[in-house]
Amino acid sequence: MKHYLYPDDYISSIYDADFTALAKEGYRGVIFDIDNTLVPHNAPADERAKAFFSYLKENGFSSLLLSNNKEPRVKSFKEDAGATAYIYKANKPSTAGYKRAMEILGTTPETTLFVGDQIFTDIWGANRAGIRTIMVRPVLKWKEEIQIIAKRCLEAFVLLGYKVYVLTGGAVKKVPLKKGMQK
Numbered sequence: 088m089k090h091y092l093y094p095d096d097y098i099s100s101i102y103d104a105d106f107t108a109l110a111k112e113g114y115r116g117v118i119f120d121i122d123n124t125l126v127p128h129n130a131p132a133d134e135r136a137k138a139f140f141s142y143l144k145e146n147g148f149s150s151l152l153l154s155n156n157k158e159p160r161v162k163s164f165k166e167d168a169g170a171t172a173y174i175y176k177a178n179k180p181s182t183a184g185y186k187r188a189m190e191i192l193g194t195t196p197e198t199t200l201f202v203g204d205q206i207f208t209d210i211w212g213a214n215r216a217g218i219r220t221i222m223v224r225p226v227l228k229w230k231e232e233i234q235i236i237a238k239r240c241l242e243a244f245v246l247l248g249y250k251v252y253v254l255t256g257g258a259v260k261k262v263p264l265k266k267g268m269q270k
């Protein structure tokens with residue numbers, strides 16, 4: 088049985104993932120956390136993020152930004168980056184936002200990927216919504232708000248458990264990486 092706190096895979100950066108290969112696996116939609124998943128907390132969309140969303144489109148993906156942050160932040164990031172849609176104040180880890188996201192994308196749990204950097208909000212919610220989860224290392228880990236740093240300490244314990252889980256043959260769905268990239 089899938090462990091709801093554990094991601095299906097944990098990689099350094101989503102920018103390393105091979106979405107041409109993921110499209111061949113049948114995936115059509117990607118739901119993203121923004122802060123520390125795509126850019127540092129509250130940072131605008133940079134050139135790397137813009138190029139990445141073009142790359143997703145070229146590979147047939149629709150994308151949705153699912154953020155607990157306020158509308159101005161989420162909306163402007165969506166417009167600058169060129170994502171398909173957004174949901175602000177998503178109340179993650181509630182599963183409602185993830186389900187609404189799939190409705191907007193017109194996808195199902197089988198054709199949707201979720202990408203985020205936090206276990207207790209991002210991953211826990213997406214797992215319960217039945218979506219394949221990709222956890223990434225925070226883009227900029229220690230420039231975060233104090234309540235997030237506190238959660239990171241708890242997260243470190245869960246990640247330790249996850250490492251043991253993976254090493255002892257736990258269920259993992261490896262994310263295909265672009266050539267030359269490794270974890």
Ligand SMILES: [Mg+2]
Pocket residue numbers: 120121122123124203204205
């Ligand atoms: Mg985040």
